[in-house]
Amino acid sequence: MSKEILMVVDAVSNEKGVEKDIIFEAIEAALTSATRRKHGEDIEVRVQIDRETGEYDTFRRWLVFEDESTELEVPDRELRMIDAVDVDASAEPGGYVEVPMESVEFGRIAAQTAKQVIVQKVREAEREQVVEEYQGREGEMLSGLVKRVDRNGVYIDLGGNAEGFVARDQMVPREPVRPQDRIKALLMEVRSEIRGPQLFMTRTSPQFLVELFKIEVPEVGQGLIDILGAARDPGLRAKIAVRSNDSRIDAVGACVGMRGSRVQAVSNELAGERVDIILWDDNSAQFVINAMSPAEVVSIVVDEDKHSMDIAVEEDKLSQAIGRGGQNIRLASELSGWELNVMTAQDAEEKSESEMKELISLFSKQLDVDEEVGLILVQEGFSTIEEVAYVPTAELVAIEEFDEGIVDELRSRARDVLLTQAIVQEEKIDEVEPAEDLLSLEGMEKSLAFLLASKGVVTREDLAELATDDLLEINEMEEEVAAALIMKARAHWFEDEQQA
Secondary structure, three states, X not given: OHHHHHHHHHXXXXXXXXXXXXXXXXXXXXXXXXXXXXXXXXXXXXXXXXOOOOOEEEEEEEEEEXXXXXXXXXXXXXXXHHHHHHHOOOOOOOOEEEEEEOOOOOOHHHHXXXXXXXXXXXXXXXXXXXXXXXXXXXXXXXXXXXXXXXXXXXXXXXXXXXXXXXXXXXXXXXXXXXXXXXXXXXXXXXXXXXXXXXXXXXXXXXXXXXXXXXXXXXXXXXXOEEEEEEEXXXXXXXXXXXXXOOOOOOHXXXXXXXXXXXXXXXXXXXXXXXXXXXXXXXXXXHHHHHXXXXXXXXXXXXXXXXXXXXXXXXXXXXXXXXXXXXXXXXXXXXXHXXXXXXXXXXXXXXXXXHHHHHHHHHHHHHHOOOHHHHHHHHHOOOOOHHHHHHOOHHHHHOOOOOOHHHHHHHHHHHHHHHHHHHHHHHXXXXXXXXXXXXXXXXXXXXXXXXXXXXXXXXOHHHHHXXXXXXXXXXXXXXXXXXXXXXXXXXXXXXXXXXXX
16 A cells, blocks of 8 residues: 555656646545545544655544633543543643544545545635736736636636636637737736635736737837836727937827737737837826827817816817717826816917906906906916916016006905904804704814814714715814714614614
């Protein structure tokens, strides 16, 4: 039997490439199982195989507990210290005591059990090896043969017992894929699981598009061209932003390739997805103009505060600028990171005039000046009373129509307006008092209660109906604190339910 065990270990180890120790452990587990079936399932057994000779010994064992312990449940596998020391004088609580017992033969049943355990251990070892090999490689492009396709997705043979899985929603829509096709995908996640896929991949992420260009455009790998972003509508259209680090190299031309060969190769890999190569520009407005290609931008207005831009195009180019289903403007927005609003040049002009009139009216009314002064402020780029009150005096004095006297008066009036607004705001807060149940709520500060009341949250019930995000908008605080405060306000809801 000992020689047979060694032969099995050698054969499986060589065939499967698994360490011998794992196979020895599998056989020990099989012999343990066979021993327990022969002598009673409730006993605890340990089998130890000599790794050199193949001979093995079997031991019955008991888990040791303190004498006063109340945790003993299975007498056939557990002993108190008072009994354990009779078996082994060195016994300690939490350890085991054991005695030799008759070993079962490594016969047909034991061999079958061992085979099942070995197969399982081999599979587990292979899966562990796959996880170890690919751990930390997320974001890497992988290539393999399509193993099978079902309604859940595509399974890819990556070689070396590794199998990748591309879920249906991570595949390019309407992409024809058949078994034995060679396919590329981006490793998205490595997950260690007992069954099912472990390597989750994608063909729809913008990064997959970037990795394809890295393969097709050698200048990218050489660091001569940088790819600074990508946006996709998988299977239909994409935009990718590039920048040259060498003035002698045209970044867009290099990515397009001779007669479009490089971009066409990428497009073919993506089932015909059309790719626009966009030249990067450090000026955000110019970059957005580039990103709107093929639409031509007539004018662009940047709103830094809202992080948005109004884009004007000729009326006959509006549909092209928006794209089918808003595709072009959406991709340009994703690529640039700005909220983009596209309109006709006429609409943009009307909007600009309307906003200018509102600002002129604002300055005229609040600063008590004529419209001519308001117009001058607007033309010089002022858009709020705060700017008039607090910009450096030199900027206002530099305006041709203003002298120091006018500037001092404008700044004084602007600050008076802001002070008046602050006083009115405080009075509004003081006018509305919070209800007693809100003031007495555990953890509620008086200043916060008055602030909430000024925002319409007067009672405990009003607070209970808020979401955490709503409370954070009213007052900055830790999210956990806000959530806890709301839950305290809702506590009576649960008490009422229990009583009912």
